[in-house]
Amino acid sequence: MLFINDQEVLNVLNWEETFEAIETAMIIDGDGLLLTMPGYLEDNKYGALACKLVTAFNNNDKLEKPLPVINANIALFDQQTGLLNAVIAGTEITKWRTAAASAVATKQLFLNNSKECKILALLGCGVQGKIHAEAFHHFFGFTEIRLWNRTTEKAREMANELNRKFSTTKFKCVPKNEECVKDADVIVTATFATSPIVEFEWVKEGAHINAVGAGTTHHSELSEKLYMNSDVYVDHWAGAKQELSGLEELGVKFKGEMGNVIAGDLPRSAPNRITVFQSLGKCPRKVFVDEERQNVNTISILFGHSVTNPLDARSLFPTPLVSDRGTGIDNTIVDRASVQYKKANAYCYCLPLHN
Incomplete structure (x- = not known):
């Protein structure tokens, strides 16, 4: 399993392509895509099945050794088998997307x-x-x-x-x-x-x-x-x-x-x-930024740069889908969204954790 950290994500991001991805994804929402966490986007080029986990701890920057207030990680799954393909640090992509x-x-x-x-x-x-x-x-x-x-x-x-x-x-x-x-x-x-x-x-x-x-x-x-x-x-x-x-x-x-x-x-x-x-955040924006980077047989780096051998891609480090922040939590909604991930208008949720 490939783990891609924030620095590796940052190495392959640039503003022009991020801007183009965001602008394109904003138009596509009307096609019945899931806006949730977990999330799914059915598309030949940008298709993805993923789940983003976010924590927000306002006192982290006041610790003796300061930590980021908001942290995110993304799990990307194979669309055909449901197997986990990668876990990716989501902080940088969330920053850039917003x-x-x-x-x-x-x-x-x-x-x-x-x-x-x-x-x-x-x-x-x-x-x-x-x-x-x-x-x-x-x-x-x-x-x-x-x-x-x-x-x-x-x-x-x-x-x-x-x-x-x-x-x-x-x-x-x-x-x-x-x-x-x-x-x-x-x-x-x-x-x-x-x-x-x-x-x-x-x-x-x-x-x-x-x-x-x-x-x-x-x-x-x-x-x-x-x-x-x-x-x-x-x-x-x-x-x-x-x-x-x-x-x-x-x-x-x-x-x-x-x-x-x-x-x-x-x-x-x-x-x-x-x-x-x-700005509330919506899942397909991050799908377009991220999912261009991960395939079953190839790892496609953002917007057109790809390699056919996954082992050769370790220096390029792609990233997959991220969802965005939401409020509240309802396990029933999340469970239903997990099963019916092709349904439209499911929104994203963030667990209100205490520690």
């Missing part, structure tokens, strides 16, 4: 309205904050990327690190969240905030927001007034109805799924409207 999804949404909802990306406001300087900063620098060429974090020193450290790494963009630590957001073209929130960190009055007309964080609450980073005065898009409608039910109860109207925007089935918002991409 940032690429935000980049796709920004392209579709902001840039395709003929707007310029000049200032990015990034709130939250953890793992997702950093990968978003790198991805958005790569794709959009912001002249200024502002960084805010609850602990200012962490934002300052990240700004210094990224300024050393990239010379064409100015990374700036901003001590106040309002100052960070003011006049920003694009905003990314990647925090565990339990109360709003972005208010409607701070956001300029026509700005785009990628709401990525907030842990299990999903929608606590933005104020109610901001949601009420924005066009809100989601990655997967069935999952959004469950995980964002609190917003629906407030009367927030969801514009639709990103896949429909990409496919041209849903008109984009007017240029003066604030748009919000509420």
Whole structure:
């Protein structure tokens, strides 16, 4: 059995192909694919049967020897026999997938309205904050990327690190969240905030927001007034109805799924409207990024690079399917999804562990 660690995953990832995979997968959701953990995608090229296990321990970074707060591993199974083919570390692919999804949404909802990306406001300087900063620098060429974090020193450290790494963009630590957001073209929130960190009055007309964080609450980073005065898009409608039910109860109207925007089935918002991409995570996005890498007789490295002898592939180290985060747990639902993995609209679940 092959085990692929995060560094080996990182060695074969690049932004262009990750972006293309995410954009393609967003369109395909309407074909009745399972969005669950376990997950299955029936496709000649990207087909996969897999299960992702995620743990989230908020105090891990406070340990004497700090550990990642969120950890993920993926088990990939043979689609014909059900045998386990590989266990793969899922942290890197989860990071890249989430940032690429935000980049796709920004392209579709902001840039395709003929707007310029000049200032990015990034709130939250953890793992997702950093990968978003790198991805958005790569794709959009912001002249200024502002960084805010609850602990200012962490934002300052990240700004210094990224300024050393990239010379064409100015990374700036901003001590106040309002100052960070003011006049920003694009905003990314990647925090565990339990109360709003972005208010409607701070956001300029026509700005785009990628709401990525907030842990299990999903929608606590933005104020109610901001949601009420924005066009809100989601990655997967069935999952959004469950995980964002609190917003629906407030009367927030969801514009639709990103896949429909990409496919041209849903008109984009007017240029003066604030748009919000509420990132919940959806399984096929990671299928497309990952499953190109694993076959019964060959190991296909992401997007076209393959070898016929699995032993020769150890230096290339492919990765398979990953699912994404969810809330709550119901063993009946998980068991049923495990058996009926071809059914549509099953969503992803994450065990609420205590240790």
